[in-house]
Amino acid sequence: MIWFWIATSVPVALLSLAAFSGAGWSLAAFLYMAVFVHIMDRLVHGAVAKCGTDGEFPSGAHLSILLGLTHLALIGFAVAAVSGATGLSWGARFLCFLAFGLFFGQVSNANAHELIHKGARFPRRLGTLVYITLLFGHHASAHPKVHHVWVATPNDPNTPLPGESFYRFWPRAWVGSFRKGLSVENAMRNRKTPHPPKWTHPYVAYVGGAVICLILSGLVFGWAGLLAYVMVAGYAQMQHLVSDYVQHYGLSRKLLSAGKYEPVGPEHSWNAPQFYSSALMLNAPRHSDHHLNPTRDYPSLRLNETVMPILPRSLPLMGTLALWPRFWRRVMDPRVQRLQASAD
Known part of the structure; x- marks a missing residue:
């Protein structure tokens, strides 16, 4: 567990200092997220965590909750810094935008994803709150109730279509997941007797919470704060969506003769074995095992490079490559074709 704590705690400290202490700390925070993590991936090899006999790591839950609570403070720090309220120079504000955005996109998103899969109410609500502060609250419904059900099929808006570029994928995924998540929640509520009051609808919290966040940022930091909030949250959302794009590109489940899709298997998600970026993202790159075992604690997620696409x-580097569709297809399409040929 020590590597998970180190990888995630260092940027929290750097970002907190960067928000109030000038360009030097802003640059350090940005370099940590954009450069140091990848250097560590090259230098350090091996598994991020070894699974115990019971598969449980209580301290994993403790770190997730701490990161969720810390995020609520960091989002305020980010808006204050990027809006100029803390007196930073334009260069430092830009570096803060990049560094905070990278952290929210790679750490807060991954951690919220971990929390919404928990059985206990408090972690689930904390994860949902993190998504709400990123103006992405509907993901708390769409991810477990749409994506996990329909992943690697045309019914999942967060699975890219064959040959689809990221720029065509992301608006379809955002809007599609919002709509399908809403549809599933409506259907579930309609089956309940008596019908619950409308104000208890999860989407009231998702949309209402986002509006409250925007209003508060505008009241406290003015129009600059409102713009800063939208920019930082939007940047974080794009990183989440590019992760979905990368982790499911070109992979699909077969439609069986009975009209149902084959069960989700290890071959339906791309995975990344790198040491330090996996620790930073709470093992989110071990995506196949997560789909096979959605409630498994992140330190216990397994990676089998012989049966899981790698x-x-x-x-993070593949997410950057996905922004260049021609190069992305040049790298990934041959790998997809080899997987399809071996499956046939």
């Missing part, structure tokens, strides 16, 4: 580089 990305040629770390998840």
Whole structure:
């Protein structure tokens, strides 16, 4: 567990200092997220965590909750810094935008994803609150109730279509997951007797919470704060969506003769084995095992490179490559074709 704590705690400290202490700390926070993590991936090899006999790591839950609570403070720090309220220079504000955005996209998103899969109410609500502060609250419904059900099929808006670029994928995924998550929640509520009051609908919290966040940022930091909030949250959302794009590109479940899709298997997600970026992202790059065992604690997620598709580089680097569709297809399409040929 020590590597999970180190990888995630260092940027929290750097970002907190960067928000109030000038360009030097802003640069350090950005370099940690953008450069140091990848250097560590190259230098250090091996498993991020070894699974115990019972598969449980209580301290994993403790770190997730701490990161969730810390996020609520960091989002305020980010808006204050990027809006200029803390007196930073334009260069430091830009570096803060990049560094906070990278942290929210790679750590807060991964941690919220971990929390919404928990059985206990408090972690689930904390994860949902993290997504709400990133103006992405509907993901708390769409991810477990749509994505996990329909992943690697045309019914999942967060699975990219064959040959689809990221720029065509992300608006379809955002809007599609919002709509399908809403549809599933409506159907579930309609089956209940008596019908619950409308104000208890999860989407009231998702949309209402986002509006409250925006109003508060505007009241406290003015129009600059409102713009800063939208920019930082939007940047974090794009990183989440590019992760979905990378982790499911070109992989699909077969439609069986009975009209149902084959069960989700290890071959339906791309994975990344790199040490330090996996620790930073709470093992989110071990994506196949997560789909096979959604409630498994992140330190216990397993990686079997013989049966799970492996990305040629770390998840953050592949997300960057996905922004260049021609190069992305040149790297990934041959790998997809080889997987399809071996499956046939």
